[in-house]
Amino acid sequence: MGALPVYRWRLAPDGYATRRQLRARGLRPGGQDVVATVERPRRRREPLVAFLYRIDRAKPVRPMTPGRWAALAKANAARRTCPQCRRDAGYVIPASLGMCTTCAFPDHAVPAVRPPLGTCA
């Protein structure tokens, strides 16, 4: 690599940004090469070096694609699926139970078919 321009800390030209600064704007370097560095002098140590990228060549942080949405939906569906009965509970399975409430509390699941108390055949 040829010599990159080196700027003093905080004196980098407009249009250049570090990876962190790009990230704060929702951008990423996007495969471009480092265009310059900034150096912050430190007493009796090597200067602190940061790499600069061109903002106009930066790309937005990976946008949501249909594939990523689908993966997200699948992950959410998995979180709603009871590992016990394999049914979609319709809500996220509570980690404390590890299963849907129907499986966790079977006694409370079907109160309607219980025989009424105090009846004799």
Ligand SMILES: [Zn+2]
């Ligand atoms: Zn269940």
